[in-house]
Amino acid sequence: MTLLRALASLSLFTSGLQAGSIERIWLSHPSNQPNQMVINWETQAPGDSVVEFGPTSALGQKVILEDKVTLHHVKIPLDFKEGLCHYRVRSGDDVSRVATFKNYSKDTLRVIIVADWGYSKVTDFSAVLRDDPHLLLSAGDNVASLHEKGREGTRAFSALIDQQPALFRSLPFLPILGNHDREITPRGPKPPAHAVYDIEASAYREFFALPGDEWKWHFDLPDFDLRFIALDLNHIQDFGTTWQTCHPYDASSAQFLEYRDLMAQTKAGFVFTLMNEKQTAVQGLTKGLWHEEFVKGSALVTGFGYFADRAELKGGLPYFNTCLKGDGSPYKDPQSKFFAQQDNYLLLTFQRGEPTMQVQFKNMQGEVLDTTVIPKRKL
Numbered sequence: 001m002t003l004l005r006a007l008a009s010l011s012l013f014t015s016g017l018q019a020g021s022i023e024r025i026w027l028s029h030p031s032n033q034p035n036q037m038v039i040n041w042e043t044q045a046p047g048d049s050v051v052e053f054g055p056t057s058a059l060g061q062k063v064i065l066e067d068k069v070t071l072h073h074v075k076i077p078l079d080f081k082e083g084l085c086h087y088r089v090r091s092g093d094d095v096s097r098v099a100t101f102k103n104y105s106k107d108t109l110r111v112i113i114v115a116d117w118g119y120s121k122v123t124d125f126s127a128v129l130r131d132d133p134h135l136l137l138s139a140g141d142n143v144a145s146l147h148e149k150g151r152e153g154t155r156a157f158s159a160l161i162d163q164q165p166a167l168f169r170s171l172p173f174l175p176i177l178g179n180h181d182r183e184i185t186p187r188g189p190k191p192p193a194h195a196v197y198d199i200e201a202s203a204y205r206e207f208f209a210l211p212g213d214e215w216k217w218h219f220d221l222p223d224f225d226l227r228f229i230a231l232d233l234n235h236i237q238d239f240g241t242t243w244q245t246c247h248p249y250d251a252s253s254a255q256f257l258e259y260r261d262l263m264a265q266t267k268a269g270f271v272f273t274l275m276n277e278k279q280t281a282v283q284g285l286t287k288g289l290w291h292e293e294f295v296k297g298s299a300l301v302t303g304f305g306y307f308a309d310r311a312e313l314k315g316g317l318p319y320f321n322t323c324l325k326g327d328g329s330p331y332k333d334p335q336s337k338f339f340a341q342q343d344n345y346l347l348l349t350f351q352r353g354e355p356t357m358q359v360q361f362k363n364m365q366g367e368v369l370d371t372t373v374i375p376k377r378k379l
Contacts, residue, residue: 022089022096026161026168030209032220034104036075037172038209039089042158047092049074057086057098071154073209082106099169104134106352109224113322113346115139115276115303117160118180120324122343125164127366131347136171139303139322140178140234140276146203147185157207175208176230177201177215178276178303179245191242199244215247216255218262224350225269225376229262229297231255233277234304236285251289263296269376270350270357271297278304279311279319280334298374299359301346308344308361310370311335318372320359322346338370 025041039051046068053076054060063074072091084100110133118141143156151159161168175181182198201215211217218229232246232255239246247255263271273294275282279302282290291314294300299318306328309321312335319333326342340361347360355376361369 022091022094023165024158024161025089025096025099025165027101027170027172028209029172029174029211029219030073030075032211032218034219034221035078037078037085037101039072039074039076039087040207040209041072041089041091041096043070043072043091043094045092046070047094050090051076051087052090053085053087055081055083055085059086059088059098071206075209078103101170101172102134104221104223106223108352109134109221109226109348109350111135111137111348111350113137113139113274113301113320113348114324115321116141116178116306116323116325117163118142118144118178119306120343122324122364123163124364125167127362127364128345129167130366131362133171133347136167136173137228137274138173138175139274139301140176141180141303142175142178144180145183145186146181146198147183153203154207157203173208174210174217174219174228174230175204176274176276177204177232177234177246179234182245187243191238193242195242195244197243197245199247216258220268221350222268223352226350227266227268227271229259229271229273231259231273231275233275233282233290236277236281249286249290251286256290259290260293263293267379269298269379270374271377272348273297273300275300275302276304277302278333279313296377298357298377305329305331308338308340308342308369309333309336310338310361310372312337318359318374320346320361322361324364326363340369342369344369 022041028038030038049065049072051063051074052059086100088098089096112133146156181204182201184198185196187196205214215232220227235245295315295317301320305321306323306325311319311333313319332339342363350357356373359372
């Protein structure tokens with residue numbers, strides 16, 4: 001059963017939900033390997049956390065956490081064969097209908113990367129669903145801010161989930177940070193006396209259950225010889241001011257040293273680095289420090305600009321800028337090979353054991369705008 005068919009079936013369930021039922025559910029991975037899924041949900045009143053799950057709608061397995069909370073994170077093992085995992089969540093008297101997500105295929109992997117959801121007006125994700133993905137990633141700026149009235153703190157991320165409830169309850173989501181994901185007060189025309197951004201990204205890390213330090217992470221899919229690495233690079237020119245958004249990124253920073261070591265240790269044939277900064281800004285302000293490591297990977301992906309852009313950097317490294325809001329100022333990368341001002345996303349397709357993979361820019365109608373074939377790294 002495809003994800004689209006599963007979601008269509010699920011919509012029949014949700015139309016009959018009773019008041020008090022749990023509707024805001026999202027999925028994520030808590031570690032660097034796809035051996036666990038975190039089922040996340042929210043309730044108005046504190047309660048325990050129960051997930052019932054199994055390979056069929058009969059469920060049959062259960063995880064219970066007794067702590068009384070309103071923000072629930074429950075890990076379940078991913079030990080089923082290829083196909084659907086069925087699950088339901090409970091907290092006190094609140095219960096969800098049975099939902100499903102796909103277990104990872106052994107032969108084909110499809111990954112969607114989006115960016116700048118916070119300012120996007122896109123509401124129709126049917127093209128994404130038709131691509132039948134296994135995993136959803138972001139390149140940052142998932143929300144507009146953390147200070148909009150009624151959407152303060154974690155409520156901004158709750159509103160994000162509410163935009164596409166069927167998508168998030170059926171597809172694991174691993175976001176990365178942009179500056180807007182930690183903006184706790186308005187930015188203003190010049191740096192104020194107080195900090196505008198929560199550098200530690202407390203609300204983001206509380207809401208999403210992600211691998212590693214959460215503000216940076218890596219995620220591996222060994223069956224496809226694949227590693228994703230998420231960095232915290234955004235608005236780096238504001239470092240050291242009250243507009244500072246990201247963690248340190250200089251040569252002695254923990255972030256850079258970990259990335260350098262990861263690139264040195266990584267044996268995966270495909271390595272995708274994700275950030276939310278313009279590559280020329282990183283190149284200029286670090287005098288090429290990060291680019292010496294970027295070029296060891298397969299591709300660099302960002303969500304900095306409001307357009308679609310593909311460039312070829314030093315050594316032929318593919319560089320992609322994707323955005324769900326594609327009508328921004330058209331400043332192409334100096335090495336741009338493809339550019340479009342359309343709402344867009346990236347579809348990454350991997351075939352197990354194959355020496356190449358494919359990256360496609362697609363618009364929100366599902367039309368292919370650009371295709372790149374990337375070979376495995378030579379180690």
